[in-house]
Amino acid sequence: MDALIARGHQVDAWMRPTADATNLVGSRAEIVRTDYRNVDAMAKLLRGVDGVIHVAGGGLAPSREGLYQMNGDITRRLLGACKKGLHGPRKFVFVSSLAAFGFRKTSADEVATPVSDYGRSKREAELETLAAQNDLDVSIVRSPVIYGTRDTRFLQMAKWIKRGVRPHLITPDRVYSLMHVEDLARASVDTLEWDRASATVWHPTDGAIHTQRDITDAIAGGIEALGDRVTKREMTVGKGLLTFVAHVNQAWSWVAGNLPVIHPGKLGDLLENDVRCPPCPVVSEVQWTPTRNLVDGMIHTMAWYREHGWL
Numbered sequence: 263m264d265a266l267i268a269r270g271h272q273v274d275a276w277m278r279p280t281a282d283a284t285n286l287v288g289s290r291a292e293i294v295r296t297d298y299r300n301v302d303a304m305a306k307l308l309r310g311v312d313g314v315i316h317v318a319g320g321g322l323a324p325s326r327e328g329l330y331q332m333n334g335d336i337t338r339r340l341l342g343a344c345k346k347g348l349h350g351p352r353k354f355v356f357v358s359s360l361a362a363f364g365f366r367k368t369s370a371d372e373v374a375t376p377v378s379d380y381g382r383s384k385r386e387a388e389l390e391t392l393a394a395q396n397d398l399d400v401s402i403v404r405s406p407v408i409y410g411t412r413d414t415r416f417l418q419m420a421k422w423i424k425r426g427v428r429p430h431l432i433t434p435d436r437v438y439s440l441m442h443v444e445d446l447a448r449a450s451v452d453t454l455e456w457d458r459a460s461a462t463v464w465h466p467t468d469g470a471i472h473t474q475r476d477i478t479d480a481i482a483g484g485i486e487a488l489g490d491r492v493t494k495r496e497m498t499v500g501k502g503l504l505t506f507v508a509h510v511n512q513a514w515s516w517v518a519g520n521l522p523v524i525h526p527g528k529l530g531d532l533l534e535n536d537v538r539c540p541p542c543p544v545v546s547e548v549q550w551t552p553t554r555n556l557v558d559g560m561i562h563t564m565a566w567y568r569e570h571g572w573l
């Protein structure tokens with residue numbers, strides 16, 4: 263929202279009727295509670311709108327069926343609403359995930375082979391988006407692993423590190439592509455504003471490859487920048503334990519009603535040792551560069567966590 267508003271766009275923030283809007287408190291975006299099951303109602307809301315950035319469900323769904331509903335089904339209906347209105351949007355940007363493409367790719371042109379229900383549901387949404395390319399100007403931003411303000415992906419890891427334990431998923435040498443959430447927002451707005459052929463798919467990142475140890479060290483550095491001391495005691499969470507935790511989280515979510523970050527629908531992605539984006543020619547063609555590296559980004563993120571009482 264902030265990236266759009268900063269560039270002078272008027273923003274409607276669509277949210278489900280039950281979604282938590284706490285993160286939008288103080289924003290100049292107008293919150294619109296939306297029934298994503300009603301294509302006609304969405305088409306009316308889209309009259310006079312120039313473009314849509316669709317972030318979809320993020321992967322926090324209570325079940326396998328929920329993942330496909332949040333990604334594939336809602337994307338299909340939203341695209342239908344965009345095409346239905348007489349004065350609706352012409353541009354549609356879908357923020358997807360590397361999980362939709364799969365891993366260990368050497369080219370962005372390879373065939374997508376997602377390995378998890380989350381990735382397959384995202385891929386379903388991508389295919390729905392690409393199928394609309396003759397009716398709308400569509401683009402897909404495939405994000406790597408994201409971190410930053412308002413995001414909880416690394417919050418539990420930060421809490422463990424603050425207690426003196428640096429947890430590593432699978433192995434300390436697991437490799438990642440990463441990007442700060444502010445840069446993902448900027449890349450999404452860039453995609454909305456650029457003048458390129460419909461059906462462009464690209465993979466922006468922070469431009470570096472990081473190991474799991476790089477990430478825990480950067481989180482530790484961010485916590486130390488707040489004045490706390492942390493130790494370097496390490497703990498590796500193996501595949502068996504990670505699988506067990508995912509299923510326990512799923513069972514607990516049914517009781518507590520919350521949505522876990524680690525759950526069975528994402529296990530295929532979590533068990534992968536190489537989570538790098540492939541080389542992407544669009545990045546160099548549009549001369550896109552990130553604004554935050556990992557060290558700076560984690561300092562900023564840990565400070566935000568502390569300021570808002572999360573850490």
